[in-house]
Amino acid sequence: MTRKKLSLDAGFCFHDRMSSSTASPAADRNRPPAANQVFASDNTAGICPEAWAALAEANRGRLPSYGNDEWTVRACDLLRSVFETDCDVFFVFNGTAANSLALASLCQSYHSVICHDYAHVETDECGAPEFFSNGTKILVATGPHGKLDPAEVERVILKRTDIHYPKPRVLSLTQSTEWGTVYTVDELKALTDLARRHGLAVHMDGARFANAATALAARGGCQPADFTWRAGVDVLCFGGTKNGMNTSEAVVFFNKPLAHEFDYRCKQAGQLASKMRFLSAQWVGMLQDGAWLRHAAHANQMAQKLAAALRTIPQVNILVEPEVNALFAGMPPKVAEALHARGWHFYNFIGAHGYRLMCSWDTRDADLDAFVADLKAACAKV
Numbered sequence: 001m002t003r004k005k006l007s008l009d010a011g012f013c014f015h016d017r018m019s020s021s022t023a024s025p026a027a028d029r030n031r032p033p034a035a036n037q038v039f040a041s042d043n044t045a046g047i048c049p050e051a052w053a054a055l056a057e058a059n060r061g062r063l064p065s066y067g068n069d070e071w072t073v074r075a076c077d078l079l080r081s082v083f084e085t086d087c088d089v090f091f092v093f094n095g096t097a098a099n100s101l102a103l104a105s106l107c108q109s110y111h112s113v114i115c116h117d118y119a120h121v122e123t124d125e126c127g128a129p130e131f132f133s134n135g136t137k138i139l140v141a142t143g144p145h146g147k148l149d150p151a152e153v154e155r156v157i158l159k160r161t162d163i164h165y166p167k168p169r170v171l172s173l174t175q176s177t178e179w180g181t182v183y184t185v186d187e188l189k190a191l192t193d194l195a196r197r198h199g200l201a202v203h204m205d206g207a208r209f210a211n212a213a214t215a216l217a218a219r220g221g222c223q224p225a226d227f228t229w230r231a232g233v234d235v236l237c238f239g240g241t242k243n244g245m246n247t248s249e250a251v252v253f254f255n256k257p258l259a260h261e262f263d264y265r266c267k268q269a270g271q272l273a274s275k276m277r278f279l280s281a282q283w284v285g286m287l288q289d290g291a292w293l294r295h296a297a298h299a300n301q302m303a304q305k306l307a308a309a310l311r312t313i314p315q316v317n318i319l320v321e322p323e324v325n326a327l328f329a330g331m332p333p334k335v336a337e338a339l340h341a342r343g344w345h346f347y348n349f350i351g352a353h354g355y356r357l358m359c360s361w362d363t364r365d366a367d368l369d370a371f372v373a374d375l376k377a378a379c380a381k382v
């Protein structure tokens with residue numbers, strides 16, 4: 001993994017940068033560049049208005065704890081209607097816990113999980129899936145643009161079938177992928193059929209499921225059910241946080257027997273919220289009138305706009321055609337350095353000079369314009 005974490009200038013925020021014109025010119029010259037997190041991650045955005053309003057509404061009176069409240073019932077029902085099926089739903093605080101606990105519920109300790117070599121469960125969860133499953137091994141397969149290649153998956157499944165090898169038990173897919181691409185329904189079915197043929201269950205890491213959902217809907221009216229359970233997915237970790245919520249992810253079991261005692265797993269892992277209504281109410285706020293899709297569509301559209309602007313700059317190349325809210329761009333190291341020096345934070349993700357620019361529900365045209373102006377200025381100097 002080549003991603004480098006940039007040092008964060010604690011204490012500076014985007015508004016420091018925007019308000020710098022009010023400082024005196026001398027003071028301005030002496031200021032360190034203010035940190036601008038707009039394109040660093042979709043985690044740098046705040047809570048969207050719909051989730052915030054739902055939190056305020058839920059913050060009234062006394063309600064039962066640990067999920068025995070009306071908000072949690074409504075949120076689960078809304079998720080069932082989004083997916084057009086009966087399913088078991090659990091809310092946890094973050095994606096690592098959602099993925100790890102979901103995978104643990106599908107595996108014994110002697111099993112293995114097959115995922116892409118760029119999958120978050122492999123690269124960015126600090127071994128949590130292995131930890132929570134008491135030793136289940138992650139096996140990686142490859143495929144272009146962050147998507148698993150079925151032939152590669154089959155090769156990994158069949159690599160060994162003897163007792164000395166951790167038995168493949170789960171195929172884990174990320175939708176949308178870590179490379180900002182989206183599996184089509186046909187691609188999903190090819191992978192889930194393969195998994196079924198070899199007796200594997202299917203887990204979907206949907207940290208950016210909303211972005212994939214709007215992208216797929218825009219292509220031909222395909223519904224969330226079509227690219228989850230109807231396409232062979234057993235359990236989905238549906239991300240709320242990157243879509244505009246605060247610390248709330250839904251683990252959705254379409255294959256209900258696999259959810260057996262999942263509530264105990266959550267409790268033991270410290271993921272059973274006592275004031276659950278504040279996790280679940282946000283889902284009500286987001287799902288009841290489609291805000292989850294509107295925010296994701298906006299983030300996706302901003303990535304498209306950014307790509308269009310970057311295509312006009314000869315020194316920059318688009319590494320992967322953006323399908324959701326992430327844009328991967330190559331640029332000369334000196335240009336990236338100049339942008340970092342101007343305060344723009346973003347991560348190196350692909351190879352030595354492939355950078356990820358992430359858009360969110362709150363990315364504005366003014367953010368794009370300011371970034372592109374600085375990028376053009378930096379390119380003019382190299």
Ligand SMILES: Cc1ncc(COP(=O)(O)O)c(C=O)c1O
Pocket residue numbers: 094095096097120121174177178205207208241
């Ligand atoms: C693909 C993917 N899965 C899961 C997660 C969730 O991680 P966290 O535990 O930080 O919420 C992330 C966050 O970056 C992600 O990009």
